[in-house]
Amino acid sequence: MINSERLQKLLTEMIDIYSPSGKETELTDFLQLYMKEHNLSYEFQEVENERGNIIVMPESGECDTIFVGHIDTVPAFDYENYESDIYENEIYGLGAVDMKGGCAAMIESFLSFQENNKKDFTAGLALVVGEEESGDGAYALSKDYSFRWAVIGEPTNLQPCYGHFGYVEIALAAYGQKVHASLSKPDKNAVKKMMDYLNIIINYIEKDVSDIIYNIRDLSSSQAGFATPDRCEAYLDLHLPTRYPIGVLTAEIEDLIFRNFKNNEVNYSLETIHHGFELTEKGMLPQLIKQVFEKHKFEYKPFFFKSDSDAPILWQSGIKPIILGPGDISYAHTKEEYINFNEVEKAAETYLSIMNEL
Template identity: 25%
Template sequence: MLNFLQKLITFDTTQIENQAIEFIEGYVRNIYGDQLIYEKQDISDKGRYNLIIKNTNKPDVILAGHVDVVPELSKEQFIPRIDGNKLYGRGAVDMKAGVAINIALIDFMLKNKIKFWILSYTDEEYNFLGMKKFVEVYGGKIKPKLTIVTEPTNKIIYTGFRGIAVVNLQIGGVSVHSALKHLGINAIEEYIHYIENLEEYIQTKDSDGYVSLTNLAGIHGGIDKDGIIVSQANIVPNTAKGIFSLRLGNMLSYQEFESFTRNYLDKNGIKIISLEKKNWCYPLIQSDLLNKYSKYSKVESGLTFGYSDVQLIKEYIGGDCLLIGPGPFEKAHQIDEYVEIESIYQSKEIIEKILKDFA
């Protein structure tokens, strides 16, 4: 499992995952051959595809893991390195270790006669294209009783997750000479004030234990000259465009969000140039599973945990949906990202116990 993971880390999967997925398929074919079925699922984006490895057309269990990673902060991150109990590399913990666990569980599931699918999918870090394609094709057609996504969780079993919304917004202010700033509307500053007020607003809808957050991921502002934004130090910027996300701890609808946004900006004399919803996914709450899985590991509701696209499986396919994987989660996306080697094997053992009782 460790050698497989080290090789998987060497593939740059920030944009295209095909080489890594070909490696996964070749590795499994070399061991299991025609015992298993190998399905490539085109997601219609630059030739990218998901890989589904299965021993049945009607799975009781799905193990899933995404192969893509966030952009590297150093090319050395694609050179795996072991130091004691730590395996360093981009995607080591988020979540190529989880993919390695899924593949390592094939033998266990075959021996225990479990009907399974293993989904190695694309584009989780960006637009969820891989999981969207999977549920589009198989929603209503399969009825697994259990789905486990082996995301990094520090070996905690999460039964619920916050929702996520991603929005593009461009606003317009009023340009004046910077010496007369009080007569204008600085679009960049107002954008930041809007995000701060938006977070306060969505948190008013949170119930106990839930924490909604905003994240301004990128902003570009200045003077709009025929659609091109330029910066000029002595002029108050009249436009700002950005992308931001909402980590939803409540069932805030897009209509409620849009109403707040338009009312707030209008009240402050700010024009909306463009407003685009890219994703809007609600929280997943499975409180009935907290006791059901507590004998295997620590279980949490996930009300302060990040979004997982296992929520799409729950919505369109159904069954129990869990997150459980190695750690430390806190090192995901960091320049010194690593996975604790011991936690990989411990996570695999926890999942084996769940699957054994399930079988």
């Protein structure tokens, strides 16, 4: 059994420590002290400039399965109101669902395993940094450690995801000519070019590859005053089902762009590429997870994880990742972010059961 009171206290304390990507040190310091207080042995893996991952391993130093959670968050929407707040069974605050809820559940499952078993850990635990930016924590983990399987606690409403969409982040820029606003012409306006630029790509996606999920963000232009802006920038996120070869798709988009624009009018660069994957449900860990769900009489409805995460980084290093965590991802990265504590408890029990069955 897990300690629910201890789990809730840990989660709220983690939320109360501000830890955006690149600034996780205060939280890693807290977690190291927490583990020392609870006699949980760990290793600190430095990633960059005293930032690092916290790793819990069996005494043997080896295991086939690693539980992985990222402790960083996106930046706060409101620096005065990012801390935890509890309303009935709901815990609000920055990172509650993405993914301090999953991290707290994993830590509690290891503490409970240690208290309830005389044997060594059957799996490892990695609390990593940097997921919301470059994924440098996951890269460091996969470089220095070797595992067959990973359970990643991203929010999935506690349903297992054995497949993961691919992800492409595209940086776009359009260029124009700065002239007085009263003399503006559409073909010289960088914002108008960016609108045309985006419409060409979106029309292609919606017509030819309609099940790809796209998101336009961070659209901005140069500060022109009462004049035509000479530069406009935007980012385009693409989340792709595994059947789409990323190289072929991006080549088609690039060809489409330069059939409509000159090289000096636009710029197109691929900032992030994460290939998707799909695991068979007949593998050792998927079968074990299914048995755990049946034992607890939990609803079992596996699906594809459509967001980006550290999973493709681990996959590319030879680790087979399964995404399984508490919370609804639709509340992540929002001002109303929250997680139902009952599901955090359920996650901790599930992780503990998985370790007991390994």
